[in-house]
Amino acid sequence: xxxxxxxxxxxxxxxxxxxxxxxxxxxxxxxxxxxxxxxxxxxxxxxxxxxxxxxxxxxxxxxxxxxxxxxxxxxxxxxxxxxxxxxxxxxxxxxxxxxxxxxxxxxxxxxxxxxxxxxxxxxxxxxxxxxxxxxxxxxxxxxxxxxxxxxxxxxxxxxxxxxxxxxxxxxxxxxxxxxxxxxxxxxxxxxxxxxxxxxxxxxxxxxxxxxxxxxxxxxxxxxxxxxxxxxxxxxxxxxxxxxxxxxxxxxxxxxxxxxxxxxxxxxxxxxxxxxxxxxxxxxxxxxxxxxxxxxxxxxxxxxxxxxxxxxxxxxxxxxxxxxxxxxxxxxxxxxxxxxxxxxxxxxxxxxxxxxxxxxxxxxxxxxxxxxxxxxxxxxxxxxxxxxxxxxxxxxxxxxxxxxxxxxxxxxxxxxxxxxxxxxxxxxxxxxxxxxxxxxxxxxxxxxxxxxxxxxxxxxxxxxxxxxxxxxxxxxxxxxxxxxxxxxxxxxxxx
Numbered sequence: 001x002x003x004x005x006x007x008x009x010x011x012x013x014x015x016x017x018x019x020x021x022x023x024x025x026x027x028x029x030x031x032x033x034x035x036x037x038x039x040x041x042x043x044x045x046x047x048x049x050x051x052x053x054x055x056x057x058x059x060x061x062x063x064x065x066x067x068x069x070x071x072x073x074x075x076x077x078x079x080x081x082x083x084x085x086x087x088x089x090x091x092x093x094x095x096x097x098x099x100x101x102x103x104x105x106x107x108x109x110x111x112x113x114x115x116x117x118x119x120x121x122x123x124x125x126x127x128x129x130x131x132x133x134x135x136x137x138x139x140x141x142x143x144x145x146x147x148x149x150x151x152x153x154x155x156x157x158x159x160x161x162x163x164x165x166x167x168x169x170x171x172x173x174x175x176x177x178x179x180x181x182x183x184x185x186x187x188x189x190x191x192x193x194x195x196x197x198x199x200x201x202x203x204x205x206x207x208x209x210x211x212x213x214x215x216x217x218x219x220x221x222x223x224x225x226x227x228x229x230x231x232x233x234x235x236x237x238x239x240x241x242x243x244x245x246x247x248x249x250x251x252x253x254x255x256x257x258x259x260x261x262x263x264x265x266x267x268x269x270x271x272x273x274x275x276x277x278x279x280x281x282x283x284x285x286x287x288x289x290x291x292x293x294x295x296x297x298x299x300x301x302x303x304x305x306x307x308x309x310x311x312x313x314x315x316x317x318x319x320x321x322x323x324x325x326x327x328x329x330x331x332x333x334x335x336x337x338x339x340x341x342x343x344x345x346x347x348x349x350x351x352x353x354x355x356x357x358x359x360x361x362x363x364x365x366x367x368x369x370x371x372x373x374x375x376x377x378x379x380x381x382x383x384x385x386x387x388x389x390x391x392x393x394x395x396x397x398x399x400x401x402x403x404x405x406x407x408x409x410x411x412x413x414x415x416x417x418x419x420x421x422x423x424x425x426x427x428x429x430x431x432x433x434x435x436x437x438x439x440x441x442x443x444x445x446x447x448x449x450x451x452x453x454x455x456x457x458x459x460x461x462x463x464x465x466x467x468x469x470x471x472x473x474x475x476x477x478x479x480x481x482x483x484x485x486x487x488x489x490x491x492x493x494x
Contacts, residue, residue, distance in 0.1 A: 021270065022263035023256040025463060030255035037251020041243050052127045053134035055142035056227035059083055059120045062153045062220055078120050083149075087113045087122055092144045096126065099140035100133045111141055124229075131231040138229035149222030157218055164212035168205060175201040267467040269460045275489045278467050279458060279474040284309045284486040287335055299334065299492075303342040306488065310457060311348075313485045320434040320454040321485075326469040328440045330461040333358050335490050336437040337365035343433060345416030351434040352420050362437065363422060372414035441473045451482050458487040 023030045061078045086092070088111070097107040114123040122145070126137030178198050183191045238246075269275050276283040285306040288298045310321065323339070325331035340352045354362045367374065411422045425432070438451065456477060460470055477484050 019260075023259045025268075025270070026259040026262055029259040029262055030252065033253075033255020033258055034248060034251040037247040037249075037254065038244075040251075041247030044243060045240070050127050050129050051131040051134040051232045052125055053131070053138040053229035053232055054126075054227070055124045055138040055225060055229040057122045057124065057142050057145065058224050058226045059122060059149075060221055060223040061120075062149075062218075062222065080115050080120065080122075083122065084113055084115055086148055086152075087124070087141070087145045089148065091148050092141050095144035096137050096140045099136045100126075100128060102128075102133075107137065110137065113141075121226075126229070135229045135231055139225075142225050142229075146222045146225070150220055153220040153222065157215060157220055160215050161212060164208055164215060168208045168212065171201055171205050171208065175205065268463055269465040269467060269470060269489065270462060272489045274467070275460045275465075275470070275487050278471050279460075279487050280478075281458060281474060281484055282486040284457065284488050286489045286491065288491045299338060300342070303335075303338050304346070306339065307342050307346050310485060314433075314455055318453075318455045318483065319430075319432060320436065322436045322438050322451045322454045322456050323459055324438045324451060324456050324473070325440050325459045325461070326465055326473045327442045330440065330465050330490075331437065331459045332461075332490060333362045333365060335459070335488075337362040337369075340366060340420050340435050341369045341415050343435065344413075344418035344420045347417035349418055349429055349432045350420045351424050351428070351432055352422055353434065354437045355439050356437055366413055366415075366420050366422065369415050370413045371416060374414075375412045441476075442469070451477070454483075456482055456484045458484060460487060460489050462489055462491045 059078050059080070088108075093104050093108045093111065096102075096111055097104045100107060102110070110127045112125040112127075114125065115121075116123070122142075124138050124141040124145070126134050126141060128134040128137055175198060178194055178201065182194050182198075269278065272283045272286050285302055287302045287306065314321065323331060323336055336354070337352070340350050343350045352362075352366060356362075412425070413420045413422065421432075424434075434454075436454065458470070458474065458477075474484070474487075
């Protein structure tokens with residue numbers, strides 16, 4: 001697929017698919033998050049292996065003085081905050097510890113009292129290593145709470161009854177004293193006054209006796225255990241399916257967030273749009289290499305479309321093309337040598353130069369693509385050429401030594417309607433195209449040594465090239481005045 005437009009790519013909106021790409025691309029990070037979630041679930045299942053029992057108490061309002069109502073309906077209202085304090089008090093915790101055989105601190109930590117909103121109900125939940133201990137703890141807490149509440153109100157009632165008894169005894173003694181002091185003469189003023197006093201005391205005694213009877217009749221029942229704790233059927237923890245679903249969902253979410261964060265910190269070139277946007281160069285082609293078992297036919301077809309895109313921008317003035325990548329491993333040998341083969345197959349004379357350590361491999365790729373006999377011609381004998389300067393006698397300043405191995409012969413490989421020269425011909429044609437595979441930019445201190453007097457084609461590798469490195473290289477070439485034809489995005493592997 002080729003795109004040779006010079007127009008800067010238009011901005012596009014972010015779709016939900018774009019948000020899913022980072023977790024999918026960095027699937028190892030996402031998988032690590034899922035594994036951590038499952039590990040947390042295993043830890044939860046291992047530590048939350050205890051049993052939990054629940055006892056429910058319905059709290060009954062108690063009014064020990066039936067004659068001092070604060071207002072209508074006060075006998076039906078219970079201050080549940082106060083009741084919660086009683087339910088978690090020292091007496092309750094001590095009783096639970098004695099019933100379960102645990103220490104008071106452990107019993108206090110294992111006991112939970114719940115207050116449902118808008119109700120007068122207390123739920124006593126107790127967690128213990130065994131089912132029997134959980135049941136004993138919950139029932140002990142509920143029963144002890146009721147006992148504490150009953151004793152509290154019974155003490156208040158007994159104190160009020162005792163107060164009435166004391167008042168009745170005092171009035172009875174006074175009545176007996178007045179009765180004993182009655183004068184013998186009836187109709188006297190003293191006798192009349194004594195009788196009035198005696199009647200008043202009898203009335204007071206009757207009223208106090210009535211009030212005492214009402215106070216003694218007050219029901220101090222604190223409440224009722226509406227649900228007795230029973231042995232739990234399974235350990236008190238969330239069901240296994242819910243735990244696994246929560247662990248998978250939480251781990252997946254954490255892994256996706258982490259993958260997105262890593263992607264943001266180390267952004268890579270993912271699409272042709274990214275390559276063109278980051279470099280500010282036109283996208284010449286997207287080359288698809290071998291991937292998922294596919295052969296090289298797709299790459300060969302893409303290279304054939306890349307050739308006219310490059311030649312259309314090259315022009316007659318420049319016949320030297322340099323393939324340059326930001327880092328090592330980002331310009332595959334198959335792509336570099338394949339472009340030389342595609343240029344020759346289109347009827348061009350190509351001089352192939354590979355400046356990387358993979359030169360023997362790329363040479364073998366070119367030789368394997370030959371469609372005719374390979375031309376080999378021995379070079380002249382090694383010589384030492386003296387160069388003279390304006391001095392009294394000649395001075396030897398340089399010795400040009402020919403390669404004594406495979407470069408000792410000139411090789412040209414016929415491919416299609418053209419030819420690839422592995423060594424520059426003695427009399428090069430003016431239409432000869434020199435294609436150079438430069439060393440990666442991160443190997444070169446100056447960054448542009450091999451691109452002088454040449455046209456550059458930047459190469460980025462999908463999911464490998466860092467956006468920062470590509471932007472830095474494109475900016476360096478732009479500031480150095482180097483002519484850059486465009487950028488090529490390579491997918492797959494070599």
